[in-house]
Amino acid sequence: MSQLDLSRLQFASTSIYHFLFVPVTIGLAFLIAILHTRWYRSGNAETYRLMRFFGSLLIVNVAIGVVTGLVQEFQFGMNWSRYSRFVGDVFGAPLAMEGLAAFFLESTFLALWLFGGRLLPRRVHLATIWAVSVGTVLSAAFIIAANSWMQHPVGYAINPSNGRAELTSISDLFTNPVFVWAFAHVILASILTGCVLMLAVSAWQIRKGAEPAPFLRTIKLAVAVLLPVSILILGVGSHLGVVITTYQPMKVAGMEGQWEDCGPCSFSVFQIGGGNEDPTPTKIIEIPHLLSVLATGTWDGEVQGLNELQAQYEQEYGPGDYIPNIFVQYWSMRVMAYLGSLIPLLALWGVWLWRRQRLDRSKAFLAVATWAVLVPFAMNTAGWVLTENGRQPWIVQGLQLTADANSPSVSTASLWISLVVVYGLYAALGVVWIVLMTRFARRPLTQEPDDEDADTGPRTPVLTY
Numbered sequence: 001m002s003q004l005d006l007s008r009l010q011f012a013s014t015s016i017y018h019f020l021f022v023p024v025t026i027g028l029a030f031l032i033a034i035l036h037t038r039w040y041r042s043g044n045a046e047t048y049r050l051m052r053f054f055g056s057l058l059i060v061n062v063a064i065g066v067v068t069g070l071v072q073e074f075q076f077g078m079n080w081s082r083y084s085r086f087v088g089d090v091f092g093a094p095l096a097m098e099g100l101a102a103f104f105l106e107s108t109f110l111a112l113w114l115f116g117g118r119l120l121p122r123r124v125h126l127a128t129i130w131a132v133s134v135g136t137v138l139s140a141a142f143i144i145a146a147n148s149w150m151q152h153p154v155g156y157a158i159n160p161s162n163g164r165a166e167l168t169s170i171s172d173l174f175t176n177p178v179f180v181w182a183f184a185h186v187i188l189a190s191i192l193t194g195c196v197l198m199l200a201v202s203a204w205q206i207r208k209g210a211e212p213a214p215f216l217r218t219i220k221l222a223v224a225v226l227l228p229v230s231i232l233i234l235g236v237g238s239h240l241g242v243v244i245t246t247y248q249p250m251k252v253a254g255m256e257g258q259w260e261d262c263g264p265c266s267f268s269v270f271q272i273g274g275g276n277e278d279p280t281p282t283k284i285i286e287i288p289h290l291l292s293v294l295a296t297g298t299w300d301g302e303v304q305g306l307n308e309l310q311a312q313y314e315q316e317y318g319p320g321d322y323i324p325n326i327f328v329q330y331w332s333m334r335v336m337a338y339l340g341s342l343i344p345l346l347a348l349w350g351v352w353l354w355r356r357q358r359l360d361r362s363k364a365f366l367a368v369a370t371w372a373v374l375v376p377f378a379m380n381t382a383g384w385v386l387t388e389n390g391r392q393p394w395i396v397q398g399l400q401l402t403a404d405a406n407s408p409s410v411s412t413a414s415l416w417i418s419l420v421v422v423y424g425l426y427a428a429l430g431v432v433w434i435v436l437m438t439r440f441a442r443r444p445l446t447q448e449p450d451d452e453d454a455d456t457g458p459r460t461p462v463l464t465y
Helices: 003-018 022-042 045-078 081-115 122-151 170-174 177-207 212-247 249-256 290-296 306-317 326-355 363-371 374-389 412-441
Strands: 156-158 165-167 267-272 282-287 394-396
Touching: 003 045, 003 374, 003 412, 022 045, 022 122, 022 177, 022 212, 045 081, 045 177, 045 212, 045 412, 081 122, 081 165, 081 170, 081 394, 122 170, 122 177, 122 394, 177 212, 177 326, 177 363, 177 374, 177 412, 212 249, 212 290, 212 326, 249 290, 249 306, 249 326, 267 290, 326 363, 326 374
Parallel strands: none
Antiparallel strands: 156 165, 267 282
C-alpha cells in the first residue's frame, strides 16, 4: 500500500469508528430530555429511574466518543497537511465553531445535568438536559457544514497571492443545499439510532424477566418517536439524492453502476459484476423508473452515465480516472437503503402491538427489537462510506484531488506504526465501550435510597461503579 492509501485507510478507520458514537449521543440526549420533561411534569419516580438508567448509557457513550473524535482531528495536520494548507481558512471555521461553541455547550451542561440535580431549581435542571441535546445537534451541524463544503464548495475565493481557498461568506456555508439536506438526514438518522437503542435495551430487560411496566414506558416512547422519524428519513434521503445529482452526478451514477446515459432509468435490486474493470453488469430484478425518481425526483428523469461523466471531467480537469470504486458505492447504498426500509416496518409492528396491548407479551417482537440494535450502526456506516467513497478521487469536489492533499513528509513506516497503535487503542476502547454499555444496560431498575421522594424535587443522575 502506498503512503496515500495508508493515510486514507487511517482516516477512514478513525472516522467510521468515531461515527459509531455520534448518533447514539444525539439520539439518546434527545430521548432523555423527553423523559426528564415527563418526570418534571408528573413527578413519577419510575420515570425518574428510567431517566437515570438511560442517562448512564449516554455518559458512557459521550466519554468514548470524545476520545475518538480528538484522534480524528489531529490527522488533518499530520496526514493531510497539504489539504489543511489549501483549505484550512475555510474548513477550519466550522471546526473552530464546533469546538468553541457546540462542544463546550454540550459538555458544560452535561456536567450541570449530571451533578446539579440537588442544587439547581427544577426548571433549570430540566433546561440543562435540553441544552445538552441542542449542543449535540449544533456540534453535528458544524461538522456537517465542513463536510458538505468538501462535497460542494461555496462561499470561498482563491487568494491569487498564495493559491489558498479563503472563506468569503459564512452564510453561504450554512445555506449550502448539500448541508441543509445532509444535516437533516444525519439528525434524523441519529434520533432513529437512539430510538432503536432504547427499544432494544427495554426489550432485553423485559425478556430477561424485569418488571415490564417501567420498560414498557420506554418501549412506547421509542416506538412513538421511531415511526415518524423512520418514515421522514426516507423522504429526506430521497431528496438528498436529487441534490447530490445536481452537484455530484458521478456519485449517483456510481451507486447504481450506471455506465451509460439513461432516461428513464431503472434501479436494480442487486447486480453481478459491474465493477470498475467490468462495465457490463448483469442486473437482477430491475425496478423501472426508480433510479430516475431517486436521482432527479421525476418519473422519466435522465441520469448521466459514468462514461459520459468521465469524458466531461477529463475535458474540464485534465486526464485522470474520476470514477469512484463502483463495488463499494453500489453496495453501500443498498445496505443503507435496505436496512433503512426495515426500520419503519419494526415501528409499525410495535404500534400495532401497542394498540392491542401486547407490546410486553410478544416474544417475537421483543427478540427482533433486541437484535435490531445492530441495524442503525450498519446503516449509518454504509451511509458515510457512500458519501465519502462517492467523492473520490476528489477530497474537495472540483478543487483538490485526494492524491494532492496528503503529507508527503510522512513515511509509510510511520503510518504503519500509527495504524497499529490506533487499531490497538480503538480495539481496547471498543471493548471498554461494549463492557460498560452492556453492564449498565443489564442493570435492574431497582429503587435506590434517594429515589423515595424523587417526585418532590430534582435528583442527580450519577454513575455508580
